[in-house]
Amino acid sequence: MTSKSPDSQLMEKIVSLCKRRGFIFQSSEIYGGLNGLWDYGPLGVELKRNLKNYWWQVTVHERDDVIGMDGSILTHPAVLKASGHVEGFSDPMIDCRTCKAHFRADQLVEKKGIKQCPNCGGKDLTAPRQFNLMFETHVGAATDESSIAYLRPETAQSIFVQFKNILEVSRKKLPFGIAQIGKAFRNEINPRNFTFRSREFEQMEIEYFCRAEQGMELLEYWKEERLTFYEKIGIPRTKLHVLTVPDNERAFYSKGTYDIEYDFPFGRQELEGVAYRTDYDLSQHQKASGKSLEYFDEETKQRFVPHVVEPSAGVDRTVLALICEAYSEDQAPDEKGKMETRIVLRFHPRMAPIKCGVFPLLKNNSQLVAKAKEIVSLLRPHMTVFYDESGAIGRRYRRQDEVGTPFGVTVDFETLGEKDAARRDTVTLRDRDSMKQERVAIQDLPAILRDRLA
Amino acid sequence: MTSKSPDSQLMEKIVSLCKRRGFIFQSSEIYGGLNGLWDYGPLGVELKRNLKNYWWQVTVHERDDVIGMDGSILTHPAVLKASGHVEGFSDPMIDCRTCKAHFRADQLVEKKGIKQCPNCGGKDLTAPRQFNLMFETHVGAATDESSIAYLRPETAQSIFVQFKNILEVSRKKLPFGIAQIGKAFRNEINPRNFTFRSREFEQMEIEYFCRAEQGMELLEYWKEERLTFYEKIGIPRTKLHVLTVPDNERAFYSKGTYDIEYDFPFGRQELEGVAYRTDYDLSQHQKASGKSLEYFDEETKQRFVPHVVEPSAGVDRTVLALICEAYSEDQAPDEKGKMETRIVLRFHPRMAPIKCGVFPLLKNNSQLVAKAKEIVSLLRPHMTVFYDESGAIGRRYRRQDEVGTPFGVTVDFETLGEKDAARRDTVTLRDRDSMKQERVAIQDLPAILRDRLA
Numbered sequence: 001m002t003s004k005s006p007d008s009q010l011m012e013k014i015v016s017l018c019k020r021r022g023f024i025f026q027s028s029e030i031y032g033g034l035n036g037l038w039d040y041g042p043l044g045v046e047l048k049r050n051l052k053n054y055w056w057q058v059t060v061h062e063r064d065d066v067i068g069m070d071g072s073i074l075t076h077p078a079v080l081k082a083s084g085h086v087e088g089f090s091d092p093m094i095d096c097r098t099c100k101a102h103f104r105a106d107q108l109v110e111k112k113g114i115k116q117c118p119n120c121g122g123k124d125l126t127a128p129r130q131f132n133l134m135f136e137t138h139v140g141a142a143t144d145e146s147s148i149a150y151l152r153p154e155t156a157q158s159i160f161v162q163f164k165n166i167l168e169v170s171r172k173k174l175p176f177g178i179a180q181i182g183k184a185f186r187n188e189i190n191p192r193n194f195t196f197r198s199r200e201f202e203q204m205e206i207e208y209f210c211r212a213e214q215g216m217e218l219l220e221y222w223k224e225e226r227l228t229f230y231e232k233i234g235i236p237r238t239k240l241h242v243l244t245v246p247d248n249e250r251a252f253y254s255k256g257t258y259d260i261e262y263d264f265p266f267g268r269q270e271l272e273g274v275a276y277r278t279d280y281d282l283s284q285h286q287k288a289s290g291k292s293l294e295y296f297d298e299e300t301k302q303r304f305v306p307h308v309v310e311p312s313a314g315v316d317r318t319v320l321a322l323i324c325e326a327y328s329e330d331q332a333p334d335e336k337g338k339m340e341t342r343i344v345l346r347f348h349p350r351m352a353p354i355k356c357g358v359f360p361l362l363k364n365n366s367q368l369v370a371k372a373k374e375i376v377s378l379l380r381p382h383m384t385v386f387y388d389e390s391g392a393i394g395r396r397y398r399r400q401d402e403v404g405t406p407f408g409v410t411v412d413f414e415t416l417g418e419k420d421a422a423r424r425d426t427v428t429l430r431d432r433d434s435m436k437q438e439r440v441a442i443q444d445l446p447a448i449l450r451d452r453l454a
Numbered sequence: 455m456t457s458k459s460p461d462s463q464l465m466e467k468i469v470s471l472c473k474r475r476g477f478i479f480q481s482s483e484i485y486g487g488l489n490g491l492w493d494y495g496p497l498g499v500e501l502k503r504n505l506k507n508y509w510w511q512v513t514v515h516e517r518d519d520v521i522g523m524d525g526s527i528l529t530h531p532a533v534l535k536a537s538g539h540v541e542g543f544s545d546p547m548i549d550c551r552t553c554k555a556h557f558r559a560d561q562l563v564e565k566k567g568i569k570q571c572p573n574c575g576g577k578d579l580t581a582p583r584q585f586n587l588m589f590e591t592h593v594g595a596a597t598d599e600s601s602i603a604y605l606r607p608e609t610a611q612s613i614f615v616q617f618k619n620i621l622e623v624s625r626k627k628l629p630f631g632i633a634q635i636g637k638a639f640r641n642e643i644n645p646r647n648f649t650f651r652s653r654e655f656e657q658m659e660i661e662y663f664c665r666a667e668q669g670m671e672l673l674e675y676w677k678e679e680r681l682t683f684y685e686k687i688g689i690p691r692t693k694l695h696v697l698t699v700p701d702n703e704r705a706f707y708s709k710g711t712y713d714i715e716y717d718f719p720f721g722r723q724e725l726e727g728v729a730y731r732t733d734y735d736l737s738q739h740q741k742a743s744g745k746s747l748e749y750f751d752e753e754t755k756q757r758f759v760p761h762v763v764e765p766s767a768g769v770d771r772t773v774l775a776l777i778c779e780a781y782s783e784d785q786a787p788d789e790k791g792k793m794e795t796r797i798v799l800r801f802h803p804r805m806a807p808i809k810c811g812v813f814p815l816l817k818n819n820s821q822l823v824a825k826a827k828e829i830v831s832l833l834r835p836h837m838t839v840f841y842d843e844s845g846a847i848g849r850r851y852r853r854q855d856e857v858g859t860p861f862g863v864t865v866d867f868e869t870l871g872e873k874d875a876a877r878r879d880t881v882t883l884r885d886r887d888s889m890k891q892e893r894v895a896i897q898d899l900p901a902i903l904r905d906r907l908a
Contacts, residue, residue, distance in 0.1 A: 022623030028530030030615055030743040034593065034603065037528055039616055042521035042624055042632075049510075056503075061838055064830075067496035072654050073527075073637065074491055074589075076482035093595060102595040135528075135591045137605070139488065139653065141547060141556040141643060149488065151591070151605075161484055162493055169476030170496055171844075178496075183527065183637070189595060199593065200526050289484040376518075384515055390625075 011265040014327050015194055017343065021403050023047065023323065024195060036191025036199035038316070043403055046353035046384065048202075048319050052181050054233065054350060055204045055313070059179050066177040066206060067170050071158025073183055074139060074149045082288035083157050083281060085134060085150075093131035093189050098122030102131075104189045133186045151185035156310060158182075159207045160281045164293050174295060174306060175210035175218065181315070193266045195316045202315035209295070209306040212279070216256060218309045219276040223258045226272055226311050230260070233318075234348030235325050239263045243270075253280035262321045271321060272313040279305040322351055326404055332435060335394045345404030346433055349453045355383035356449060357400040357408040363389035372411040375427070375442060382446050383453060397430065406432045407449060415442075465719040468781050469648055471797065475857050477501065477777065478649060490645025490653035492770070497857055500807035500838065502656075502773050506635050508687065508804060509658045509767070513633050520631040520660060521624050525612025527637055528593060528603045536742035537611050537735060539588060539604075547585035547643050552576030556585075558643045587640045605639035610764060612636075613661045614735045618747050628749060628760060629664035629672065635769070647720045649770045656769035663749070663760040666733070670710060672763045673730040677712045680726055680765050684714070687772075688802030689779050693717045697724075707734035716775045725775060726767040733759040776805055780858055786889060789848045799858030800887055803907045809837035810903060811854040811862040817843035826865040829881070829896060833863075836900050837907060851884065860886045861903060869896075 004012075018024040022041030026033040040048055060068045080086050092105035096117035103118065105128035116123055135151040138144075152158065159178045166178055181204045191197050210218050223242065231237055245257040257275040261268045282305045286293040294303045326345040334340045349355065358376050360368035369389060379385045386405065388396045393410060400408055408430040417424025428437045429448070440448060458466075472478040476495035480487040494502055514522045534540050546559035550571035557572065559582035566572055571579060589605040592598075606612065613632045620632055635658045645651050664672050677696065685691055699711040711729040715722045736759045740747040748757045780799040788794045803809065812829050814822035823843060833839045840859065842850045847864060854862055862884040871878025882891045883902070894902060 019619075020623065022620065025616055025619050027526040027528070027612075028533055028615060029619065030739065030745045030747075031530045031532040034526075034528065034530050036593075037526040039526055039612060040524040041616070041620055042523060045522040045524040048524065053507075062834060064841060068499040069496060070494040070499040070502065072481040072488075072491040072493055074481070074488065074639070074654050076485045076488050078485040079482050095595070131595060135593075137589045137591045139490075139589075139641065141549070141585060158481075158493060161482060162479055162495070165473075165479050165483065166476060166495055169474065185528070187593060200528050285484065291484045293484075380516060387518060 007265040010327070011194070013343075014265070014324060017327070017345075017402065018044070018194075018323065036188055036197070038195050038198055038200075043353040044319070047322065047347075047351060048315060050351045050353070051233065051318055051322065052202075052204065052315060055229070056179070056181065058229065058232075059177075059204075059206060063177075065172070065175065066179050066208075067166065067172070068179050069159065069162060069166060070180060070182060071152075071155065071162065073152055073185070074137070075152045075157065077148050077150060078288060079157050079161055079285070080134065080150050080153070082284045083160075084284070085153055085157075086132075089134055089153055090130040090132045091189055092128040094128050095126045096120060096122050097124040097126065102189050107190060131187075131189060133188065135185050135187050153186050154184050154312070155180045155182045155203045155205050156207060156281070156312065159205070160285055160293075163207075163209070163282060163285075164291065167295065174297075175208060175214060177206045177208035179204075179206045181205075193264070193269070195320050196264065196266070196269060198316060201317075203312060204315055205310065205312045208309045208311070210309065211304075212307045215276045215278065215307045215309060219256050219258070219274065222309050222311045223260070223274045226260060226274060226313070230262075230271070230318075232348075233322065233351055234346075235262065235321060239325065240271075241268060251275070251277075253278055262317075262325075264321065264324055269317075270314075271317050272311060274309070274311045277308050277310055279307050281308065282306060322347065335392050342398060342401060344401045344432065347404035347406070349406040352404045352406050353384065354386045354400070354403060354405040355407065355453055357386050357388060357396065357405050359387075359393060359396050359408065359410045360389050361393060361410060361412040367416055368411050368413075371415055372409075375409060375411065375445065378442070379446060379449065382450055397435075401432055404432070407452070408432070409445065410437075414439075461719040464781070465648070467797075468719070468778060471781070471799075471856065472498070472648075472777065490642055490651070492649050492652055492654075497807040498773070501776065501801075501805060502769060504805050504807070505687065505772055505776065506656075506658065506769060509683070510633070510635065512683065512686075513631075513658075513660060517631075519626070519629065520633050520662075521620065521626070522633050523613060523616060523620060524634060524636060525606075525609065525616065527606055527639070528591070529606045529611065531602050531604060532742060533611050533615055533739070534588065534604050534607070536738045537614075538738070539607055539611075540586075543588055543607055544584040544586045545643055546582040548582050549580045550574060550576050551578040551580065556643050561644060585641075585643060587642065589639050589641050607640050608638050608766070609634045609636045609657045609659050610661060610735070610766065613659070614739055614747075617661075617663070617736060617739075618745065621749065628751075629662060629668060631660045631662035633658075633660045635659075647718070647723070649774050650718065650720070650723060652770060655771075657766060658769055659764065659766045662763045662765070664763065665758075666761045669730045669732065669761045669763060673710050673712070673728065676763050676765045677714070677728045680714060680728060680767070684716075684725070684772075686802075687776065687805050688800075689716065689775060693779065694725075695722060705729070705731075707732055716771075716779075718775065718778055723771075724768075725771050726765060728763070728765045731762050731764055733761050735762065736760060776801065789846050796852060796855060798855045798886065801858035801860070803860040806858045806860050807838065808840045808854070808857060808859040809861065809907055811840050811842060811850065811859050813841075813847060813850050813862065813864045814843050815847060815864060815866040821870055822865050822867075825869055826863075829863060829865065829899065832896070833900060833903065836904055851889075855886055858886070861906070862886070863899065864891075868893075 023044035027037035099120035101119040138147040139149045241261045243259040259270045260272040282293045326347045332342040360372035410428045414423040430437045477498035481491035553574035555573040592601040593603045695715045697713040713724045714726040736747045780801045786796040814826035864882045868877040
């Protein structure tokens with residue numbers, strides 16, 4: 001047995017923490033699980049919500065030039081024929097005739113030089129053949145060709161197909177964007193790297209429509225905007241890399257594509273693609289549907305099919321990057337002053353699932369408990385709060401450190417004002433990262449915390 | 455041709471408004487559409503977000519006893535075998551041998567006494583047979599029995615299947631709930647009533663776990679909680695009806711079920727079911743998976759399978775109810791004082807997609823425009839704002855009335871302080887429902903509006 005690399009040990013710790021603390025579970029786990037499918041637990045769903053809501057806020061609500069939509073997952077086959085997915089959305093697949101396992105040919109080449117089955121070691125492999133990654137189902141009572149529908153392989157196509165409707169109702173002028181967050185599905189041959197390459201995932205996409213001559217400039221603009229976004233959610237620029245996709249690897253219709261990559265423990269991998277897709281998609285749908293998808297310019301009196309720049313981010317990949325980036329271990333003293341390893345998720349406060357822990361020093365003192373519960377009620381309209389009364393206070397801090405809660409408030413005897421009336425109704429406010437504690441008045445807590453969370 | 459009833463005329467107006475103003479479009483419309491599938495446009499997605507976020511806030515964030523999750527849509531067949539869906543989640547279907555149309559037998563009986571095809575009038579109908587409503591697909595490279603997975607027909611089962619994981623990570627004590635918002639899919643034989651009965655829809659579900667002896671009491675509690683919720687989003691109690699589902703119509707495992715119904719223009723229909731499901735689901739999954747789904751009571755030292763009360767609401771149905779409830783017409787003077795019919799969506803401010811319109815009186819006056827844009831920047835961190843400078847001011851008010859924007863701010867020459875310095879930096883604030891206008895200082899706008907929106 002070869003020893004594990006530090007990076008793969010780190011990834012194991014992260015996967016284990018995700019399950020242990022309720023970020024991510026395997027889907028249908030009690031039935032043996034489904035490969036490439038994941039469920040978000042109580043903390044995972046909050047982290048994912050924070051990410052999606054922040055993206056929507058900065059992308060849609062804070063901008064005059066972007067509006068939202070939310071399309072259905074089940075998609076008419078004509079849409080995906082026109083987009084090229086029915087014909088060409090496939091990966092090369094190789095089967096092992098001995099153990100019946102399937103492999104993505106390009107990944108097999110990486111690993112084994114395509115000569116041997118990674119599963120059983122057998123050498124009786126098929127030639128590579130194209131395997132379409134779309135999930136198909138039947139809508140209605142018939143189960144023939146006529147009733148096929150697909151689970152959308154990307155959210156983008158719903159935007160293109162509704163372009164004209166949205167243009168008409170919104171009265172927007174070019175350039176403008178349509179944004180969408182939603183699920184997409186790909187029947188990956190080999191799902192891997194935890195939630196990174198999964199069969200069901202969420203996308204946050206903008207299709208930003210413009211004139212042909214604005215395309216290259218807007219490609220640069222959106223690359224920078226999106227890099228700034230990742231920095232604002234706590235992923236430092238030093239861990240992000242912009243790959244200029246070379247001419248021979250870009251989709252044939254794209255005039256320029258950047259991949260924004262992050263240094264995951266399992267390697268440098270794509271978080272987001274920013275692609276200048278020209279007028280390819282709208283032109284395809286115009287041709288196939290027979291409906292005009294042109295834009296009418298009131299000033300120049302011209303009609304034309306707009307071009308589009310697409311920043312397309314993966315929700316689950318970004319959640320995973322947030323967790324990987326946040327994961328750290330340091331040394332901290334336990335209750336008795338002995339140093340121990342502390343696991344901390346150093347989430348940006350904006351992303352943290354729980355913003356503040358509230359702890360009565362002792363659970364069997366009704367005054368401490370009552371005061372702590374008052375503080376919960378005081379803070380709850382402003383942020384997510386977690387009340388915890390069980391175990392030694394140091395253990396309670398550790399539990400919150402491990403899930404990335406940036407602040408902790410402890411109600412102690414000073415809060416009750418028993419020794420020093422001047423300290424009545426003050427609490428300790430603890431910072432997750434520095435572990436420093438300060439004494440603050442309860443009434444100032446909402447303002448102090450809101451300030452630090454902004 | 456029979457004349458249309460006022461209710462069906464009203465429904466036509468609502469459907470037309472939804473498309474005209476970008477609430478709801480037919481999915482894949484430019485390709486002829488897909489029956490029973492819908493896309494939400496720029497205003498629809500905001501309305502839906504407001505509903506879902508408010509539900510999450512009151513259900514998860516404001517409560518100590520409910521936590522969230524977000525499970526995958528693709529579901530292991532073993533889950534849905536154990537739950538009874540593979541065997542029994544079906545509707546009786548009748549086919550017309552003449553025109554090949556399919557009908558839900560129970561709806562055919564309602565309409566035509568089962569003797570005649572509503573489509574072609576033909577009388578050669580098949581006997582009713584059971585049609586399973588689950589969409590199925592294949593996961594992985596094989597396309598046989600072994601690779602079947604289903605699109606979940608309800609979000610509830612992901613909660614039951616993750617019950618033990620979530621119990622362990624959250625350390626919750628009974629009674630407590632797990633909440634989820636997510637998509638579910640049913641291959642309805644006859645989708646109808648706009649988005650009310652569609653093939654892809656979102657659910658907001660709580661599974662509230664408890665001891666057997668608490669079940670009936672919690673059923674009553676949740677019925678009341680959920681009625682209060684609908685009132686808080688603007689659906690008056692007089693339009694809501696609680697149907698006690700009779701013994702012979704309840705699922706065999708349920709000890710009590712209420713349907714919360716709303717008076718839609720097309721009839722009284724279910725918004726939400728509140729069901730006491732006993733320990734049926736967890737027991738089924740425990741048996742089928744061989745994994746213990748018991749709860750250990752630390753005080754009594756007992757182990758048992760918890761019972762559950764389920765409030766299960768439809769997102770799309772509630773969105774439709776919000777629109778139907780908000781729709782109204784009144785008489786209001788146009789620019790020249792002539793009375794005209796005004797369409798107004800009287801959304802509760804909490805639900806309104808846009809909270810405030812901002813209008814410079816004239817678009818060709820740079821000072822008015824600059825001031826209006828300042829106000830947009832001032833308000834935007836607090837609420838969704840829509841800036842509109844085109845057309846007569848009366849028309850701009852009407853456009854916002856029609857999409858339910860509760861407030862409108864107009865920047866006029868008084869704002870610039872040209873005649874009366876005391877009125878400098880004041881604007882008119884218009885109320886959608888009363889159409890009354892008041893003069894307020896710009897600096898007071900955020901506080902005034904936040905107060906009225908709360």
